[in-house]
Structures are given as structure tokens and as C-alpha cells.
Amino acid sequence: MTRTKPRDRVFLDANVLFSAAYRADSGLRRLWKYRSVALITSGYAAEEASRNLEDVDQQRRLGELLKKVEIVPESLGRHEPEGWNLLEKDRPILAAAIRAEATHLLTGDTRHFGHLMGSTVEGVQVLRPAQYLRR
Structure with missing residues (x-):
């Protein structure tokens, strides 16, 4: 069986992780279904997302999502x-x-990344999730 090499390496900010875990039917969860995408984040972002989720089910969903994120x-x-x-x-x-x-x-x-939206900084294109999902 041949594995598809990820076309994109997509770094998820804390607010994206938070939103994906907040509701079980979040549209952001589509990101986890793309085979040509490698999802990545940092411990810093994962910790911030976790800290802001109050509900036990939300925390569980975040944990499940993070299992598929580098x-x-x-x-x-x-x-x-x-x-x-x-x-x-x-x-x-x-x-x-x-x-x-x-x-x-x-x-x-x-608010904080708006001035970088749509631009590429040292090889990384900064986008809102909806912009990426529409591509």
C-alpha cells in the first residue's frame, strides 16, 4: 500500500484547536479528514486550547484530535x-x-495576526481556517 505524502503541513493555532474541540460538529474537524494534510501544533498552543476548554467532553474531544496532530x-x-x-x-x-x-x-x-493574514512569513502562509478550507 502506498502512503500519500502530505502536500501541506498545517500549523494549528490554539484558537483553531479550541474551536474544533468546542463543538462535536465543528466544521473545522474537516481538517482532520484531509489525507494530503499533515496537522501540526506546539505544546504551547495545545496547552492554551486545553486551558480555555471548561467542559469534560470538550477536553476529551481535544485529546482525541491531538492524537492525530504532530x-x-x-x-x-x-x-x-x-x-x-x-x-x-x-x-x-x-x-x-x-x-x-x-x-x-x-x-x-x-486581532493579533490580522496584519499577516494572506501573507507568507519565512515560508509559512498565514490564513484564517475558512480561507484554507475554501481552497
């Missing part, structure tokens, strides 16, 4: 290139996506 190390100490213009708490997300050689970073955080 957890990559944080990029501690990575120097921030000019132009990121991100809050300190958001820098580890983009840095981890870059270090993991993600093709995309999906985030719903338009």
Missing part, C-alpha cells in the same frame, strides 16, 4: 525578524510554525 517543540529564544509585529505571547506560535517548516499557519486571531 506536536512540535517551541522555538524558544528564536530571534524575531522585522515585520512580525506580534505580541510576545503570539510570537512562539509563528516561530514554532516556521521551525516546523509548516506551509500554513491557521489562526482565527485576526
